[in-house]
Amino acid sequence: MVVFGTLSEKLTSALSSLRTKGKLSAADVDGTVREIRRALLDADVSLDVVKSFTGKIRDRALSDDVNKALNPAQQVVQIVNEELVEILGGAQSQLSFAKKPPTVIMLAGLQGSGKTTFAGKLAKYLKSQGHTPVLVACDLQRPNAVTQLTVIAEQAGVQIFAPEPGNGKGNPVAVAKDGVKYAKQKLYDTVIIDTAGRLGVDEDLMREARSVRDATSPDEVLFVLDAMIGQDAVVTAKAFQDGVDFTGVVLTKLDGDARGGAALSVRGLTDRPIVFASTGESLDALEPFYPDRMASRILDLGDILTLIEQAQKNFDEDDANKVAEKIQSNTFTLQDFLEQLQQVRKMGSMKGLLGMMPGAGKMREQIDNFDEKDIDRTEAIIRSMTPAERETPKLLNGSRRLRIAKGSGMTVTDVNQLVIRFESAAKMMKTVAKGVPQTSRAWDRFPGHAPRAKRSPPKRLRVRGTPPNARQRTRPFNRLLPGMEIVSDSVPNRPPK
Amino acid sequence: MAWSLSKAFKSLFAGARQVEPQDWENLEDTLLQADFGPRVTDEVIEAVHAIADVSATLDTDDLRRILGEVLEERLDAFDPTLSLASEPGKPAVVLVVGVNGVGKTTTIGKFAKFIATRGKRVLVGAADTFRAAAVDQLATWAERAGVDIVKPQQDGQDPAAVAFQTVERAVTDGHEIVIIDTAGRLHTKSGLMDELAKIKRVVEKSVPIAEVLLVLDATTGQNGLNQAEAFLEQAGVTGLVLTKLDGSARGGFVFAVQELTGIPVKLVGQGEGIDDLTGFTPHVFVRQLLD
Numbered sequence: 001m002v003v004f005g006t007l008s009e010k011l012t013s014a015l016s017s018l019r020t021k022g023k024l025s026a027a028d029v030d031g032t033v034r035e036i037r038r039a040l041l042d043a044d045v046s047l048d049v050v051k052s053f054t055g056k057i058r059d060r061a062l063s064d065d066v067n068k069a070l071n072p073a074q075q076v077v078q079i080v081n082e083e084l085v086e087i088l089g090g091a092q093s094q095l096s097f098a099k100k101p102p103t104v105i106m107l108a109g110l111q112g113s114g115k116t117t118f119a120g121k122l123a124k125y126l127k128s129q130g131h132t133p134v135l136v137a138c139d140l141q142r143p144n145a146v147t148q149l150t151v152i153a154e155q156a157g158v159q160i161f162a163p164e165p166g167n168g169k170g171n172p173v174a175v176a177k178d179g180v181k182y183a184k185q186k187l188y189d190t191v192i193i194d195t196a197g198r199l200g201v202d203e204d205l206m207r208e209a210r211s212v213r214d215a216t217s218p219d220e221v222l223f224v225l226d227a228m229i230g231q232d233a234v235v236t237a238k239a240f241q242d243g244v245d246f247t248g249v250v251l252t253k254l255d256g257d258a259r260g261g262a263a264l265s266v267r268g269l270t271d272r273p274i275v276f277a278s279t280g281e282s283l284d285a286l287e288p289f290y291p292d293r294m295a296s297r298i299l300d301l302g303d304i305l306t307l308i309e310q311a312q313k314n315f316d317e318d319d320a321n322k323v324a325e326k327i328q329s330n331t332f333t334l335q336d337f338l339e340q341l342q343q344v345r346k347m348g349s350m351k352g353l354l355g356m357m358p359g360a361g362k363m364r365e366q367i368d369n370f371d372e373k374d375i376d377r378t379e380a381i382i383r384s385m386t387p388a389e390r391e392t393p394k395l396l397n398g399s400r401r402l403r404i405a406k407g408s409g410m411t412v413t414d415v416n417q418l419v420i421r422f423e424s425a426a427k428m429m430k431t432v433a434k435g436v437p438q439t440s441r442a443w444d445r446f447p448g449h450a451p452r453a454k455r456s457p458p459k460r461l462r463v464r465g466t467p468p469n470a471r472q473r474t475r476p477f478n479r480l481l482p483g484m485e486i487v488s489d490s491v492p493n494r495p496p497k
Numbered sequence: 498m499a500w501s502l503s504k505a506f507k508s509l510f511a512g513a514r515q516v517e518p519q520d521w522e523n524l525e526d527t528l529l530q531a532d533f534g535p536r537v538t539d540e541v542i543e544a545v546h547a548i549a550d551v552s553a554t555l556d557t558d559d560l561r562r563i564l565g566e567v568l569e570e571r572l573d574a575f576d577p578t579l580s581l582a583s584e585p586g587k588p589a590v591v592l593v594v595g596v597n598g599v600g601k602t603t604t605i606g607k608f609a610k611f612i613a614t615r616g617k618r619v620l621v622g623a624a625d626t627f628r629a630a631a632v633d634q635l636a637t638w639a640e641r642a643g644v645d646i647v648k649p650q651q652d653g654q655d656p657a658a659v660a661f662q663t664v665e666r667a668v669t670d671g672h673e674i675v676i677i678d679t680a681g682r683l684h685t686k687s688g689l690m691d692e693l694a695k696i697k698r699v700v701e702k703s704v705p706i707a708e709v710l711l712v713l714d715a716t717t718g719q720n721g722l723n724q725a726e727a728f729l730e731q732a733g734v735t736g737l738v739l740t741k742l743d744g745s746a747r748g749g750f751v752f753a754v755q756e757l758t759g760i761p762v763k764l765v766g767q768g769e770g771i772d773d774l775t776g777f778t779p780h781v782f783v784r785q786l787l788d
């Protein structure tokens with residue numbers, strides 16, 4: 001940005017004095033949060049959203065567990081990034097199509113926001129997906145908007161329905177209605193209705209937009225918003241939500257250098273998904289919306305996030321190496337095993353996690369066979385052991401096993417099975433570890449392994465029910481995936497009693 | 498109306514009473530929500546504080562008056578007068594530039610009518626040869642304004658050539674004012690920005706350019722600063738036009754833009770009708786913010 005340094009720079013300098021790692025003080029947090037507030041405002045995030053957002057950051061920064069791998073500034077930044085992605089992400093956003101064609105998609109937005117161009121892009125995109133879209137010219141206001149849409153339809157190679165000349169002549173509601181009728185008759189499967197730009201404060205025109213909607217019962221009403229918009233984003237979004245109750249948002253002109261804080265404002269305010277990003281004047285410049293990209297665009301945290309990733313990777317590797325060493329020297333204990341399992345647990349449901357991975361389809365069977373309860377049972381058994389027993393499994397004689405079985409609500413056979421599995425897994429890991437030059441790599445394959453900091457769960461691995469768009473989310477999953485086979489080997493289904 | 502700055506200011510100042518700490522916070526919020534941006538907001542509040550501090554008994558009416566004075570003073574530092582002077586026998590050329598969809602073509606329609614009704618002969622040049630139907634759009638406006646137009650000779654013709662032909666025609670036919678429309682372009686696209694520089698160069702071979710007007714949309718946020726900087730650097734902007742002030746956006750970012758670039762706001766667009774264009778008067782602009 002021209003006038004102001006990047007947030008990364010500012011945070012780095014503001015917090016360069018805080019070298020010590022440890023619990024964040026309120027003063028550290030306030031200083032950082034102030035910088036973040038300013039950066040969000042510079043990025044045109046609306047004030048109300050900035051306030052609630054920074055409030056959340058402050059609370060989390062003060063209450064989250066200390067992450068040993070990071071210094072305080074890095075830790076706050078990581079929280080900021082997670083919260084950004086969370087607000088921007090949410091439910092998977094896809095167009096919904098009518099069960100019985102035609103699907104009707106209505107566009108609405110301010111003047112000059114890019115509706116007509118987007119209409120052409122969407123038509124071209126849908127056509128490439130095998131649909132048969134028709135564009136309906138309902139902007140009868142702006143001079144020659146109808147001509148413009150006609151040219152665009154030709155460029156996109158799709159049909160247009162434009163019975164009225166526009167320039168103030170014709171009734172948009174009637175045209176929209178006839179457009180849908182036309183699509184039904186001619187068997188077009190999607191109707192894209194381009195409407196005139198209108199201001200949120202223009203009550204007559206908002207009523208007209210509502211009439212268009214009511215006359216066509218659209219499956220989607222897309223609110224088209226210029227990424228360069230400032231604080232007015234919330235006012236306008238609210239007006240359009242009240243006016244036509246849009247179902248999704250399209251952010252346009254993202255090929256420029258606007259920070260696009262409006263994305264955060266609109267998501268924060270309306271909770272409607274952002275479906276598309278429009279990124280250029282050519283009809284092919286249309287992309288799905290990527291929350292993680294948008295997050296780093298708004299706050300320009302790229303540099304710091306790279307540092308954080310580096311710091312954590314080193315930390316993870318130290319950790320992994322320690323475990324690997326233990327295996328090598330035969331000092332890997334049931335306690336370590338339990339901790340590894342708990343790390344897996346913190347990453348969320350194994351099935352959900354693995355099912356989400358690209359390429360998980362091939363492993364479908366293994367995933368289906370994997371019983372999450374096995375982890376519960378294993379955990380219960382280990383928890384019923386004394387520290388000494390966890391350190392030295394050889395202590396586990398008959399009476400101890402019986403006590404553990406009772407304590408954990410399992411049978412002695414279960415306990416025996418676990419000890420056997422643990423020993424064979426440790427042995428196998430040792431063999432594998434020997435075969436691989438870098439000891440820690442082998443350990444990546446162990447079921448319980450997850451990058452971790454002992455007292456702090458690796459927050460960036462939290463699963464929120466969204467596909468793993470974020471690079472930093474998929475990376476650890478990838479490391480986990482090869483372990484799948486061993487997971488089902490070493491923790492088989494519970495034997496029948 | 499869902500929300501408006503004037504409403505927010507009104508509730509802030511409803512009925513004169515002693516100023517409370519909360520008023521200062523509301524003042525900050527209000528400026529931020531009008532897109533003043535964090536830096537200018539801080540400066541304005543500081544300036545208001547400096548004046549308010551010397552007054553022992555400050556009520557909210559005083560605060561409002563001081564705020565108005567501070568804002569107006571900042572705007573008064575710039576001269577909003579359009580310069581449409583030209584060499585004898587040659588037209589004054591106005592080049593209109595800006596990012597996509599801000600209202601360039603509409604502004605030209607209004608502006609052409611504005612000048613034509615003051616008895617000048619106007620010629621508009623349709624040098625947006627890129628956007629579909631842009632030429633037709635300008636032709637419709639030219640007709641409404643009752644002015645002449647020069648169109649490209651073929652589709653997608655070099656915009657610089659269209660601009661040049663427009664100026665030549667004005668010289669031959671004795672038009673006094675030439676207004677050239679250009680395609681919208683994002684200020685980050687260097688190829689397209691170079692094209693503007695070329696249009697300017699080509700026109701100036703025959704006639705000096707009187708004004709390069711950058712159109713800014715009032716709904717824009719802090720990106721307006723980036724736009725202004727880039728267009729100033731690469732197209733030699735001499736004046737700003739602030740459009741869409743009839744909406745709920747207040748365009749507070751122009752304070753920063755003027756101060757950063759030194760370029761004054763010269764025209765204001767407030768609607769889609771042909772008469773919805775006025776000159777820029779700091780007093781009126783501030784009153785619209787505060788009333």
Ligand SMILES: Nc1nc2c(ncn2[C@@H]2O[C@H](COP(=O)(O)OP(=O)(O)O)[C@@H](O)[C@H]2O)c(=O)[nH]1
Nearest residue numbers: 111112598599600601602603740741766767768
């Ligand atoms: N409400 C309002 N709309 C405007 C104003 N100026 C332009 N517009 C609208 O903004 C849209 C884009 O305008 P246009 O002149 O085509 O923009 P260009 O791409 O910069 O040439 C059109 O729908 C115009 O009617 C204004 O001052 N107020």
Ligand SMILES: [Mg+2]
Nearest residue numbers: 601602625631
């Ligand atoms: Mg135009």
